[in-house]
Amino acid sequence: MFSISFDATILSSPIEFLKGVGPLRADMLKKELGIFTFKDILDHFPLRHIDKTKVNPISSVTPASDYVQVAGTVTNSVLMGENRGRRLVATIKDSSGEMELVWFQGINWIQKSLQVGQTYLVYGKAGFFNGMPQITHPEMEVFTPEKSGGKAFLEPVYPSTEKLKAKSLGGRQIGKLTFSLLSSLKESDLPENLPASFLQHYGFPSRFNAYQQIHFPSSDKQYRQAINRLKFEELFIAQLRLGLIRLERHRYSKGVIFSQVGELFNSFYHHHLPFELTGAQKRVLKEIRQDMGQGRQMNRLLQGDVGSGKTMVALLSMLLAADNGFQSCLMAPTEILANQHFQGISSLLSEMPLKVALLTGSTRAAGRRKILAALANGDIHLLIGTHALLEDKVQFNNLGLAIIDEQHRFGVEQRARLWKKAAIPPHILVMTATPIPRTLAMTAYGDLDYSIIDELPPGRQPITTVHRYEYARATVMDFIRSEIDKGRQAYIIFPLIEESEKLDLENLMRGYENVKAFFPEPKYWISMVHGKQAPEVKETNMQRFVSHDTQIMVSTTVIEVGVNVPNASVMVIESAEKFGLSQLHQLRGRVGRGAEKSFCILLTGTQITNEARERLKTMCATNDGFVIAEKDLELRGPGDIEGTRQSGMLNFKLADIVQDKHLLDAAKQVAQTIIEADPTLQSEENKRLKNFLQAQKGKLAWSKIS
Ligand code: ADP
Ligand code: MG
Numbered sequence: 238m239f240s241i242s243f244d245a246t247i248l249s250s251p252i253e254f255l256k257g258v259g260p261l262r263a264d265m266l267k268k269e270l271g272i273f274t275f276k277d278i279l280d281h282f283p284l285r286h287i288d289k290t291k292v293n294p295i296s297s298v299t300p301a302s303d304y305v306q307v308a309g310t311v312t313n314s315v316l317m318g319e320n321r322g323r324r325l326v327a328t329i330k331d332s333s334g335e336m337e338l339v340w341f342q343g344i345n346w347i348q349k350s351l352q353v354g355q356t357y358l359v360y361g362k363a364g365f366f367n368g369m370p371q372i373t374h375p376e377m378e379v380f381t382p383e384k385s386g387g388k389a390f391l392e393p394v395y396p397s398t399e400k401l402k403a404k405s406l407g408g409r410q411i412g413k414l415t416f417s418l419l420s421s422l423k424e425s426d427l428p429e430n431l432p433a434s435f436l437q438h439y440g441f442p443s444r445f446n447a448y449q450q451i452h453f454p455s456s457d458k459q460y461r462q463a464i465n466r467l468k469f470e471e472l473f474i475a476q477l478r479l480g481l482i483r484l485e486r487h488r489y490s491k492g493v494i495f496s497q498v499g500e501l502f503n504s505f506y507h508h509h510l511p512f513e514l515t516g517a518q519k520r521v522l523k524e525i526r527q528d529m530g531q532g533r534q535m536n537r538l539l540q541g542d543v544g545s546g547k548t549m550v551a552l553l554s555m556l557l558a559a560d561n562g563f564q565s566c567l568m569a570p571t572e573i574l575a576n577q578h579f580q581g582i583s584s585l586l587s588e589m590p591l592k593v594a595l596l597t598g599s600t601r602a603a604g605r606r607k608i609l610a611a612l613a614n615g616d617i618h619l620l621i622g623t624h625a626l627l628e629d630k631v632q633f634n635n636l637g638l639a640i641i642d643e644q645h646r647f648g649v650e651q652r653a654r655l656w657k658k659a660a661i662p663p664h665i666l667v668m669t670a671t672p673i674p675r676t677l678a679m680t681a682y683g684d685l686d687y688s689i690i691d692e693l694p695p696g697r698q699p700i701t702t703v704h705r706y707e708y709a710r711a712t713v714m715d716f717i718r719s720e721i722d723k724g725r726q727a728y729i730i731f732p733l734i735e736e737s738e739k740l741d742l743e744n745l746m747r748g749y750e751n752v753k754a755f756f757p758e759p760k761y762w763i764s765m766v767h768g769k770q771a772p773e774v775k776e777t778n779m780q781r782f783v784s785h786d787t788q789i790m791v792s793t794t795v796i797e798v799g800v801n802v803p804n805a806s807v808m809v810i811e812s813a814e815k816f817g818l819s820q821l822h823q824l825r826g827r828v829g830r831g832a833e834k835s836f837c838i839l840l841t842g843t844q845i846t847n848e849a850r851e852r853l854k855t856m857c858a859t860n861d862g863f864v865i866a867e868k869d870l871e872l873r874g875p876g877d878i879e880g881t882r883q884s885g886m887l888n889f890k891l892a893d894i895v896q897d898k899h900l901l902d903a904a905k906q907v908a909q910t911i912i913e914a915d916p917t918l919q920s921e922e923n924k925r926l927k928n929f930l931q932a933q934k935g936k937l938a939w940s941k942i943s
Pocket of ligand 2: 547548642670
């Protein structure tokens with residue numbers, strides 16, 4: 238079908254064939270930098286460029302300087318220190334002053350090549366040591382005056398490793414290899430892959446040109462245009478891929494058809510629904526219904542901030558399944574949460590002819606046997622539970638819909654295990670209250686369909702959040718007392734410091750005693766819940782808080798997800814600086830669930846890092862989970878965001894989905910437009926894209942073999 242193959246081009250040649258490389262250096266490049274082919278070295282982009290014409294006088298280097306370039310003559314070099322402190326220190330001098338150059342690695346080689354009396358052009362990050370400016374591991378070359386003055390000369394600085402430097406493959410040598418490769422290429426070796434109309438519309442340089450300019454720019458402006466184009470290309474190709482994968486899944490994955498809205502759904506909706514659905518709930522429900530009625534498997538991510546009412550959407554979807562003769566299941570990450578869903582849903586369905594069951598790790602053997610039998614013969618319509626649902630012994634009669642609540646605790650693999658529980662894979666709805674920034678969702682979950690509940694049920698008051706220091710503890714306790722005296726309840730949460738469970742427990746116990754001193758029995762009662770308790774103990778304590786037998790819940794983060802006690806109006810988070818943003822937001826979501834005004838108090842010591850301070854500030858400033866998620870992404874970078882770690886879709890070479898959001902937006906939009914208009918990329922205009930995607934596929938396989 239594809240007549241053009243790019244596999245034969247020069248750029249797919251193994252790196253050992255590049256002039257100046259050879260088998261030994263090729264091995265090093267592969268191992269150290271993952272450079273296997275000519276193309277790979279072109280994709281090894283410079284970190285920055287040095288303007289070789291700008292030389293700073295040494296005396297102008299201050300502690301505030303960042304990267305500097307000086308030209309100085311070496312006056313001496315000495316070996317100092319021992320073992321790990323062993324270093325080579327050279328002094329250089331220009332007409333304005335002196336500075337030191339320091340090496341900890343490659344000492345022997347550098348000592349041999351460094352010539353006292355020679356003048357070098359020296360570049361690196363400036364530091365100060367004992368009042369003397371110095372550069373550690375500088376970039377150096379013999380100074381030739383003709384390079385300074387005149388037109389800007391932007392030399393690329395490439396990332397390299399100490400091992401490579403020792404084998405004469407430092408940044409400068411990589412630059413030389415890249416330069417000679419680029420000089421030998423023709424325009425057709427780096428054929429354009431973007432439609433001509435894009436280039437025109439965005440004013441992008443050609444692909445060939447962009448590669449030249451990103452490595453060896455003739456000006457700042459050309460460099461910026463080149464990097465923009467290549468970033469866009471990267472994002473756009475990824476979006477196009479994801480879009481095509483999704484399209485394919487839509488086309489070929491068979492799914493059970495829920496064709497009708499029947500008696501069960503309707504009678505519940507009209508007679509038992511305790512409240513009017515919000516507009517967002519209705520919209521999402523419609524999206525789900527459409528999805529499940531089409532004969533292809535639904536794979537949908539439902540995002541809704543804490544308290545936005547995802548459970549009702551889940552329940553109504555399960556009723557649709559039942560109306561169409563299918564079983565469904567709802568899986569929660571903790572027993573507490575599974576229990577709570579079971580109780581809530583059972584009571585909502587108490588007048589409906591449906592059988593609901595609960596299966597968790599602590600379901601007793603006899604009960605379990607009964608449930609498994611009833612499940613297999615179809616007597617149970619809705620199964621609610623924990624991971625226990627995933628066990629092989631749990632066999633359904635005809636599972637049609639599987640819902641996963643609070644998705645970030647479940648991996649992709651677990652999702653896949655649910656698929657296998659029916660001949661035709663069940664529809665999957667993944668619900669998460671950890672808002673994922675839109676940019677991330679677009680890249681990490683681009684192959685899933687995606688719904689958002691972006692509206693809270695009416696009557697909610699925003700939670701007031703404040704940051705208080707340890708020394709104000711007594712005031713905080715007084716405040717809790719005043720809320721309790723009004724009939725409300727409070728949570729006090731302690732962090733888990735994973736290194737030592739024992740310490741955590743001690744910490745929690747001390748906290749508990751402390752709270753007890755402020756709130757003595759019998760006027761006040763306190764529940765305590767933590768991960769080391771037996772499930773029954775946990776459950777009893779939880780239950781006492783739910784039924785308002787206790788006014789205070791002291792706990793670790795086990796209550797983080799899902800727990801619903803609308804009467805609770807205060808959330809105190811101890812050592813709040815130890816929590817991540819999304820966790821703080823989750824915890825805060827435990828209050829503000831009823832009609833009463835709620836408060837969240839973040840307690841910390843006075844010694845906290847700037848980043849922690851930034852998190853606390855964000856929490857105090859907004860209740861919007863999506864804003865918080867964006868901030869989280871900004872503070873931590875995409876690699877660390879919950880649930881996206883393994884996605885592999887975030888490893889862009891050039892683009893950064895936070896900083897290049899505008900490019901990502903544009904790329905996503907253009908990709909969508911193209912897929913809608915020309916899903917098989919047949920048009921003359923899109924042929925380049927098709928060829929490129931096809932060639933890329935081949936190449937991926939190739940580089941794995943070598
Ligand atoms: P989450 O999305 O965090 O799982 P829940 O489903 O637990 O939220 O809902 C939070 C609370 O809001 C529950 O008490 C629920 O009964 C209530 N609720 C849900 N939808 C509505 C609505 N449309 N109107 C009023 N209250 C609602
Ligand atoms: Mg929930």
